[in-house]
Amino acid sequence: MPNLLSARNIVKKFAGHTALNDVSFEVPAGSIFGLLGPNGAGKTTIIRVINQIIAPDSGTILIDNRLLNSDHVKEIGYLPEERGLYRKMGVGEQLVYLARLKGLSKKEANERVKEWFARFDMDGWWKKKVEELSKGMQQKVQFIVTVLHEPRLLILDEPFSGFDPINAELIKNEILRLRNNGATVILSTHNMGSVEELCDNIALINKGKKILDGNVKEIRRTYAAHTYDISFKGSMIAFSNAMWTGAELISKQEGEQGIQHARVKLLGTTSPNLILQNVLNAGEVVGFTEVLPTMNDIFINKVQENSETVERVGTKSNLTE
Numbered sequence: 390m391p392n393l394l395s396a397r398n399i400v401k402k403f404a405g406h407t408a409l410n411d412v413s414f415e416v417p418a419g420s421i422f423g424l425l426g427p428n429g430a431g432k433t434t435i436i437r438v439i440n441q442i443i444a445p446d447s448g449t450i451l452i453d454n455r456l457l458n459s460d461h462v463k464e465i466g467y468l469p470e471e472r473g474l475y476r477k478m479g480v481g482e483q484l485v486y487l488a489r490l491k492g493l494s495k496k497e498a499n500e501r502v503k504e505w506f507a508r509f510d511m512d513g514w515w516k517k518k519v520e521e522l523s524k525g526m527q528q529k530v531q532f533i534v535t536v537l538h539e540p541r542l543l544i545l546d547e548p549f550s551g552f553d554p555i556n557a558e559l560i561k562n563e564i565l566r567l568r569n570n571g572a573t574v575i576l577s578t579h580n581m582g583s584v585e586e587l588c589d590n591i592a593l594i595n596k597g598k599k600i601l602d603g604n605v606k607e608i609r610r611t612y613a614a615h616t617y618d619i620s621f622k623g624s625m626i627a628f629s630n631a632m633w634t635g636a637e638l639i640s641k642q643e644g645e646q647g648i649q650h651a652r653v654k655l656l657g658t659t660s661p662n663l664i665l666q667n668v669l670n671a672g673e674v675v676g677f678t679e680v681l682p683t684m685n686d687i688f689i690n691k692v693q694e695n696s697e698t699v700e701r702v703g704t705k706s707n708l709t710e
Contacts (some may be wrong), residue, residue: 392454393418393542393573394439399448401434408434409445412599414592421564421574423584423591423605427692430594432577433470436544439575440467452542463492466540468531470547470577474519480530481506481515484537491538498537505533509559524551532560536567543567543574549583561587581685585609591684593691600695601687609681612690615655616680617664623672625649631671635659648675 394416401409409431416422426432437443439450441457450457452464475483481502488498506512509529519527528551536543545564549557564587568574576588584591585605593601601608616639621628628651629638636653644650649672655664661679668674 390417390419392416393452394575395451395454396435396439397449397451399435399438399445399450401431401438401443401445407597409438410597411448412594412597413448414599414602416573416575417590418573419568419571420589421568421576421587423588424575424577424594425584425591425688426594431597432594433546435594436467436546436575436577439544440465463538464541466535466538466543468535468543468545468548470550474527474531474534476520477518479516479518480511480522483519484530484533487534488537493538501537502533505537508563509533525553525556528552529556532563536563539572541572543572544577545574546577547579548576549578549580581683581688584684593688595692595695598695601691605684608687609684612682612687613679614682617653617655617661618676618678618680619651619653619664619668619674620644620676621649621651621668621672621674622647623649625651627671628668631667632664633667635667636664652680 392415395413396415397413399409399412400407412431412435424432424435434443438445439457441459441462452461478486484502484505485495485498488501489495493501506514511529514522514526514530519530522530532548535545543564548560548564552560561583564574564576576583578584588605590604591602591608592599603611619628625641625643628649632638632653634656636655636659639652639654641652642650653664655661661677665674665677
């Protein structure tokens with residue numbers, strides 16, 4: 390799959406602070422790409438570089454293998470974490486105005502606004518002022534502003550913030566629909582559940598440096614800890630004996646209809662097949678599933694690991710000065 394966007398060796402400093410330190414990543418066309426990191430990691434800075442709000446000190450951004458330039462503005466839709474709408478202005482009038490700033494004719498803008506009003510069940514909102522709307526309703530308007538001109542690249546910063554579960558699901562489905570219709574999405578969020586559910590690939594940034602990137606499914610499998618959930622009918626004692634020294638019993642629970650549930654961690658070179666064969670001798674196995682780490686677990690572990698490494702390097706550097 391070709392890349393829509395490439396960030397290459399981006400460096401950005403502010404008053405002696407390095408916000409981005411040689412950051413590179415590729416965003417495949419037609420994908421949802423998660424841009425992750427703790428607060429202050431540099432995510433907002435790279436987003437501002439892509440939106441040409443600020444320029445990097447060095448490095449390049451390419452779109453379709455062409456250097457980022459002012460012509461790309463109309464191809465990008467940006468939903469910032471800090472929302473910005475004209476509070477005294479009517480919703481319909483405001484959406485048409487902002488769509489025209491993105492190059493749509495008045496007729497096109499009116500038609501598309503009406504389509505989105507119908508899609509989001511916003512009939513009767515046209516003359517309402519933004520200040521009269523709830524936070525969630527304002528979020529809907531802001532999302533429409535972002536996608537109304539049908540950009541090829543969507544950059545969404547915490548798009549689910551302020552939404553109740555029903556409207557969060559609505560926005561999630563719209564993001565997937567837009568992706569399926571050809572849009573490429575960069576999603577910046579702290580919600581790791583959304584990352585697992587929506588993202589094809591991710592880049593994790595901490596303290597201005599990229600510390601992990603790749604395909605979400607492949608990353609989760611790479612960090613798998615050889616842990617399995619086993620459900621069976623039989624004696625837990627017999628089950629434990631059957632594992633012998635090949636696995637560690639991490640947790641156990643008795644379920645309904647006499648079914649036992651156990652989580653085990655394989656030890657040494659023990660294979661899943663060997664454990665399964667041994668357990669079959671102790672009872673009837675009704676479930677055997679590998680437990681993959683969540684993106685939340687990976688996020689926390691990688692950030693902590695990186696922060697500890699940076700601290701050790703910094704301490705060593707201070708000692709040698």
